[in-house]
Amino acid sequence: MALNNTMKQSSFTIKTFGCQMNVRDSEIMAQLLAEKGYVESMEMEDADVVILNTCSIRAKAEQKAMSMLGALRKAKRRRPGMKICVAGCVAQQEGQELCQRMDHVDLVIGTQNLYELAGLLEGIDGTSKVAISMSDSYEIPAFIPAMPKLISQGELQDTSPARSFRKFLTIMQGCNNYCTYCVVPYTRGREISRKVNDIIEEAHVLVEAGVQEITLLGQNVNSYGRTNPVTAEGNEYSFAQLLRDVAAIEGLKRLRFTTSNPKDLSLDLMRCFSEIEILCPQFHLPVQSGSNIVLSKMNRKYTRELYLQKVAELRSFRPDIALSTDVIVGFPGETDADFEQTMEILEEVRFHSSFSFKYSDRPGTRSADFDEKVDEQVKSERLSRFQKRQDQICLEQNSLYVGKILPVMIEKVTEDGLVARTVTNHIVHVKEKITCSPGDIVNVTIHHAGQHSLNGRIDSTNQYQGYSHD
Numbered sequence: 001m002a003l004n005n006t007m008k009q010s011s012f013t014i015k016t017f018g019c020q021m022n023v024r025d026s027e028i029m030a031q032l033l034a035e036k037g038y039v040e041s042m043e044m045e046d047a048d049v050v051i052l053n054t055c056s057i058r059a060k061a062e063q064k065a066m067s068m069l070g071a072l073r074k075a076k077r078r079r080p081g082m083k084i085c086v087a088g089c090v091a092q093q094e095g096q097e098l099c100q101r102m103d104h105v106d107l108v109i110g111t112q113n114l115y116e117l118a119g120l121l122e123g124i125d126g127t128s129k130v131a132i133s134m135s136d137s138y139e140i141p142a143f144i145p146a147m148p149k150l151i152s153q154g155e156l157q158d159t160s161p162a163r164s165f166r167k168f169l170t171i172m173q174g175c176n177n178y179c180t181y182c183v184v185p186y187t188r189g190r191e192i193s194r195k196v197n198d199i200i201e202e203a204h205v206l207v208e209a210g211v212q213e214i215t216l217l218g219q220n221v222n223s224y225g226r227t228n229p230v231t232a233e234g235n236e237y238s239f240a241q242l243l244r245d246v247a248a249i250e251g252l253k254r255l256r257f258t259t260s261n262p263k264d265l266s267l268d269l270m271r272c273f274s275e276i277e278i279l280c281p282q283f284h285l286p287v288q289s290g291s292n293i294v295l296s297k298m299n300r301k302y303t304r305e306l307y308l309q310k311v312a313e314l315r316s317f318r319p320d321i322a323l324s325t326d327v328i329v330g331f332p333g334e335t336d337a338d339f340e341q342t343m344e345i346l347e348e349v350r351f352h353s354s355f356s357f358k359y360s361d362r363p364g365t366r367s368a369d370f371d372e373k374v375d376e377q378v379k380s381e382r383l384s385r386f387q388k389r390q391d392q393i394c395l396e397q398n399s400l401y402v403g404k405i406l407p408v409m410i411e412k413v414t415e416d417g418l419v420a421r422t423v424t425n426h427i428v429h430v431k432e433k434i435t436c437s438p439g440d441i442v443n444v445t446i447h448h449a450g451q452h453s454l455n456g457r458i459d460s461t462n463q464y465q466g467y468s469h470d
């Protein structure tokens with residue numbers, strides 16, 4: 001990319017709401033704009049282009065985005081040349097209606113249109129535009145990310161200290177599962193897997209640019225390659241094979257993935273945890289509820305028994321794997337007895353962490369029309385009970401690391417030490433100054449465990465003891 005330094009460059013800011021898929025989509029939009037000569041601005045009010053990448057999976061994320069959009073009205077009055085763009089799931093769902101409600105919005109762009117962003121921005125002429133399409137045969141462009149290169153060349157600011165050595169890599173889009181509470185199949189479309197060669201090529205580019213840890217991203221990575229051919233020859237190819245092929249890239253130090261529907265978790269994928277050295281022993285396996293009645297109403301297509309069986313199998317391949325989950329409390333019709341079964345699953349699995357939420361109706365989902373809505377007060381009580389017990393379990397699980405020597409990847413060097421991450425995805429704070437850079441791996445001895453993080457000292461013996469809680 002050749003930039004003409006004599007011309008004033010336009011600036012952009014992207015605010016991201018919601019999930020990791022959105023984080024990656026924002027990176028893609030940032031790259032597309034950087035390639036057109038835009039520079040990233042840290043101050044939203046000063047930017048020429050402001051993009052809100054929205055999420056409608058949870059009511060809270062949507063409300064936050066809408067309130068920021070409302071606040072931008074003033075900024076636009078002050079600087080009428082500012083272009084305001086709304087992307088992501090809320091944009092996909094609301095389309096034209098969003099422009100009618102918010103007349104200061106210049107562009108509403110759908111989840112499958114983000115690659116057209118730069119061209120669409122150029123075409124803005126003072127009247128709001130909507131670019132929303134949804135196709136079942138949509139192809140994700142091959143797309144080789146130059147962003148790490150742009151960052152290293154100083155042409156794009158990397159605002160997060162962890163961003164340049166840890167990257168997300170999207171391997172698929174959309175979802176075919178139609179869980180009754182979820183908007184994703186409607187806002188991101190049917191499940192489509194990217195071509196293997198495109199993914200491997202993108203991973204190579206990332207590693208060559210200095211990325212040490214890659215997280216493969218999809219709504220349900222376990223079903224990668226099932227809905228469309230992903231090899232040139234049209235052979236069968238699974239997510240487990242993809243993990244093995246990406247892990248073989250020389251120079252890559254850590255590999256992770258998210259997220260998975262338990263029903264599609266294969267033994268071959270579980271086996272990867274005992275075979276692939278750089279695959280981090282950490283697994284996010286959303287359970288959502290411990291009650292078979294609720295799971296069936298959610299259309300999750302597995303039972304609590306199958307979930308527990310998968311957990312046991314996973315642990316037989318990798319006993320020290322750190323499991324995390326998602327839980328929804330107060331789904332329509334959830335009784336006290338149903339909720340107790342969710343508490344039982346928590347006791348049985350002893351998740352290292354969980355994301356738990358009160359159920360809320362999302363427009364366009366089937367469960368929004370379900371009867372027997374649970375009282376808000378009851379939902380709050382259940383959520384608080386679940387979170388309180390999860391916090392205790394987090395502390396108990398984390399305490400098992402005390403005294404262990406663990407390899408940690410440095411995320412940030414601070415004034416008084418460093419912040420790093422274990423293979424199990426635990427944050428470790430070290431109050432010691434050493435010569436190191438983000439992305440380096442050092443061994444630390446854990447001396448204190450909190451609910452959400454660990455504290456350690458640099459291990460001078462360099463005697464790494466393995467990951468297990470023995």
Ligand code: SF4
Binds near residue numbers: 175179219220
């Ligand atoms: S698996 Fe269910 S919850 Fe996950 S994205 Fe698909 S529909 Fe939504």
